[in-house]
Amino acid sequence: MGLGGTFRQASSSERIVRAVLAECAAVGAETVMFDGPALAGLPHFNPEKPDRTPEEQALVEAVRGADGIVIGSPGYHGGYSGLVKNAIDLLEDLRGDPRVYFEGRPVGLVVTAAGWQACGTTLSALRDVVHAMRGWPTPVGVAVNSVEQKPFAPDGSLADDGIAAAVRAQARQIMGFRMEAGA
Template sequence: MARRIVGIGGTLRANSSSELLARAVLAECARLGAETRMFGGPALAELPHFNPEAPGRSPEQAELVAAVRAADALVIATPGYHGGVSGVVKNALDLLEDTRGDARVYFDGMPVGLIVSAAGWQAGGVTLAALRGIVHAMRGWPTPAGIALNSIEQKPFGPDGTIVDASVAQMVAVQAQQLMAFALAPAA
């Protein structure tokens, strides 16, 4: 059975660098045999604000929660906004509070690839550390290879959105390999 890997992230801007990187990791996972699904920035922007006091969920919210429940691994990508994750990504992660009562609580035992695209190295590093903290709090296992892109200094994408920078392509390949290797580890 193919492993299921879900991507969450991006910005409100179509083809944002964080979303392109997440899609690249998912494409590499698919090449390695995974089934993948992406919830990009525009889809995340359609999610109502998470309200723990309101148990009803929109069809879009229910779809995201169901996909994460069925996932073997995740990829989370965000822009670095003032040292933290974007609002649309944070709202999606907050929605996953709905999994707190599941047999697998949150991301328990799940490998999670993390991606940050920020306008500077400091913003990228701080945001990657913040995202690691969020994933640890949700019982996930961040892959050793996190991706932090400095969107000011690095221009890894060609006009069609494909990765043209060999070092960035290598980071994407390593993260995908780690997601697949950890996802393929036998369940405890």
């Protein structure tokens, strides 16, 4: 399952998460995406409010049932977006599950930012969160410097060979982990 993006439909981070999911689907995975506009409809996480909206429930159930996860975010001031943070905070609802949070699952990370420093710090911040939530960040993280790289062709396909290679490598790692784990 994938989550991420911005308020803008078809943002760069969302499109790259979708590209990773497409590579996973090409080798047999069933995928679902919670894009920026879907995440924007979630209320602010409130641990004191036990009743969840249908949209919140759908996200939590998708993560609960997922064997692999891809999270994408723009880099904002060296960190990941509040939109993605709110969605991740909602996963506190998984704390009592037999498979807590991201336990035993590969988590691919995708970052788009205006500069390599922002790419690195945002990717590092997401890796820290995945570790804290008992997940396994894939060795390959996809980082796109929007100042220096133009990831997409006019038809929407990945135009940058390096980004396309990273997307394929991340998908292989997610699917390989799943195969080794017997998922």
